Amino acid sequence: MGLRGKSGLWLTALLALLLLIALLAGRTGLDVFRQHFGAAYARNHALLQAQKLVTPITRELSLSQRLAELGSVRAYLRNGHDPATTFADLERFRAAFADGSAFLIANPSGRYHFTDHNDPAAARAPRYTLREDEPKDAWFYATVRSGRPYTLNVNVDDTLRVTKIWFNVLVHEDDDKGGAARVLGLAGTGLDLTRFLAEFVATDDPGVTSLVVDGTGAILAHPDPKLIEYSALTKATPERTLYRLISGDADHAALERSFAELRAAKGGSRTLEVRLDGQPRILGVAYVPDLDWYVLSAVDAGAARVIDEAALWPIALATLVLILLFAAAVSMGVDRMILNPLLRLTESARRLAAGDYGLRLSSHRNDELGELTRVFDGMARQIDAHTRELEGRVAERTRDLAAAHNRVAEAHRQIQDSIRYAGLIQDAMLPQAALARALPERHFVLWQPRDTVGGDLYLFREDADGFVIGLVDCAGHGVPGAFMTMIAHAAFDQAVQELGLADPAALLARMDVAIRALLPDAAAGRHLATNMDAVLCRVDHARGRVSFAGAHLDLYHCVAGVCTRIRGDRRSLGERRRGDYENHVMSVEPGAAYYLTTDGFLDQAGGMHGYGFGARRFAETLAALDAQPMHARQEILLRELREHQGERPQRDDIAVLCFTIPGRGDAPGTTYGE
Structure with a gap:
């Protein structure tokens, strides 16, 4: 096919592309217009429905309030006086109400008088008596207890066999002294729910659904009566709410934010896009502050006639x-x-496009095409020169990058070797063998540095009367933290050599002095973290007691399924201000287990919201381990940590130390290990 045929095809394709772009642009623009006008339509429709709702509701509520203020009504509800006048007044208001019905309820007797156009004289005798222990009458007592001047409640009255929106207005005793007025009962009317839905909720507009909810989101009016929350006043947590129809936490948050803004503004309207019953809808929201109701119009932008x-x-x-x-x-x-x-230029241009930059073009034309030919020739010469230069530079840079990569790999290998060597040194410093010899199958250590080496250290030292066991949590991670553990270990050795093992609090105080001597004062001036959290337990076999002292770390004492957290002192070792450390002495109890932990376990982020594991949950987990053998306790504790952590990275070094006391810490028949 020649150039002319190709150009024809190109123009045809261009035309098709232009038509496709125009179609997509028109469709996109139409969708934008639908969303824009749909939002305005939803907002205006909600405001219109709210206005249609407010006028009759306000009228019925106002008449109900006037009925509740009548002296004859108060006199009758107070002591039954002047019933003829009361029921005559009630009949006048019944005729004025849109539904042709009215009611009076006496408090606390629960006498319920109801009249409607079917039997106007029926109000003279109570239709029935409400009881506080009857669930279906709970709405009345909830209204009285609320103290609100009036409430509107959608309720099914099984005795009267009617379903209405009831206007419940409190009737108060006159109190000339200005005190709290006693509630004499309720007065009001009702609107037939079917009629209410037909007049104020139903709409003939396609793609539009109207509904009414209260401040809690409970559905008070909906075209589908099955979705209405009846007797919402008596329910602490409504079941049929707008939030159950809306999908997604983001939509819930946006709806709650719109409700809050409208309530704060005491009126107005908002629009937002949500998924209602799983379908995208534009939601117009209008607020009726006098009723604390929200009138909503859900618009399907594709089905509603928002654009002609x-x-x-x-x-x-x-x-x-x-x-x-x-x-x-x-x-x-x-x-x-x-x-x-x-x-005439096709062949030359094809060769140039194929990468033949050595091509040389010439033209004697003086028009634009001749100029184009000469420009092509100059461009080919420049591209050829630049290509050769770039190829040389690329080869040189490739050699440089290969050398740099080799240097980085060698440095990385040396660092990794150093860290692994530091790990071997730190492992050798830990008293694993001494613990295994002194407390076989009566202890476990969960020691997990965040990196290969870490800042957590566990200690063990024994003498003729017993032993000292403890943990130290040094500031820092990795190699810096490991160096800090060496300082902590040296301070502990020095304190033991000078003081012995009898007094854990004295050991902590001496370690604090040693750490301050080992670390120069200039470290604090450089804002370097040099403090250490520590906990020591002294087990005295002869006296049958355990002494505990802590520097910002605690002891968990678990026995008979109860785990008690014994707090250490709140000052760490090496802090700017010196701390005083106190011994907590307790007798050894049969079956008791003792747990020490650094904050790495307690602060590990996890769960749905990324919160730490927490001391309370840690204590509850330990209490549940009471009947487990020692090796199983470690496995269960590690599993709980992994389930809580999930996919989140380890935040800090983790160390947990558990031990029981040989001969005294065992309940009869207790075994450890298998």
Whole structure:
């Protein structure tokens, strides 16, 4: 196919592309207009429905309040006086109410008087008596206890066999002294729910659903009566709420934020996009502050008539005609002015496009195409020169990068070897063998540095009367933390040599002095963390007691399924201000287990919200381990940590030390290990 045929195909493809772009742009624009006008339509529809709702509701509520203020009503509800006047007044208001019904309820007797157009004289005798122990009457007592001047409640009255929106207005005793007025009962009316839904919720507009919710999101009115929350007043947690119809936490948060803004503004409207019953909807929200109700209009932008699409067809046809005329003009101009001269350049251009930068072009034409040929020739020469230069530079940079990569790999290997060697040194410093010899199958150590080496250290030293066991949590991680553990170990050795093992608090105080001597004062001036948390336990076999002292670390004492957290002193070792450390002495109890932990376990982030494991949950987990053998305790504790941590990285070095006391810490028949 020749150049002219290809250009024809190119222009045809361009025309098709332009038509496709115009179609997509028109469709996108139509969707944007639908969303924009749909939002305005939803907002205006919600405001209109709210206005339709407010006028009759306000009228019925106002009449109910006037009925509750009548002296005859108060006199009758107070002591049964003047019933003829009371029921005459009740009949006058019944005739004025839109539903033709009215009621009075006496408190606390629960006498329920109801009248409607079917039997106006029925109110003279109570229809039935409400009881506080009857669940279906709970709405009345909840209304009285709430103290609110009025409430509106959707309720099914099984005795009267009616379902209405009830206007419940409190009738108070007059109190000339200004004190709290006693509640004499309720007065009000009701609106038939079917009629209410037909007049104020039902809509003939396609793609639009109207509903009414209260401040808690409970659905008070919906075209589907099955979704209405009846007797919402008596329920602490409504079941049929708008939030159950809306999918996604983000949509819930946006809806709650809109409710809060409207309540703060005491009116107005908002729009937001949500998924209602799993379908995308534009939600218009209008607030009725007098009722604390929200009127919502859910608009399906695709089904609602928010745009007259028939009026857009002439514009679309005119756009299509213009595109076709433009394509024809371009085709004729290209063929006459460009294609014919370019045929002579086709072969040369093809060779240049194939990468033949050694191609040399020449032209004697003085027009633009001649100039184009000369420009192509100059461009080919420059590309050829630049290509050669770049190839040389790439080869040189490749050699440099290979050498740099080798240097980085060698440095990384040396660092890793050093860290592994530091790990061997730190492992050799830990008293694993001494613990295994002194407390076989009566202890476990969960020691997990965040890196290969870490800042957590466990200690053990024994004498003729017993032993001292403890943990130290040094500031820092990795190699710096490991160096700090060496300082802590040296301080512990010095304290033991000078003081012996009898007094854990004295050992902590001496370690504090030694650490301050080993670390120069200049470290604090450089804002370097040099403090250490520590805990020591002295087990005295002869006296049958355990002495505990802590520097910002605690002891967990577990026996008979109860785990008690014994707090250490709040000052760490090496802090700027010196701390005083105190011994906590307790007798050895049969079956008791003692747990020491650094904050790495307690602070490990995990769970749904990324919170730490926590001391309370740690103590509860330890209490549940009481009946387990020692090796199983370690496995269960590690499993709990892994389940809590999930995919989150380890935040800090982790060390947990558990031990029981041989001969005294065992309940009869207790065994450890298998």
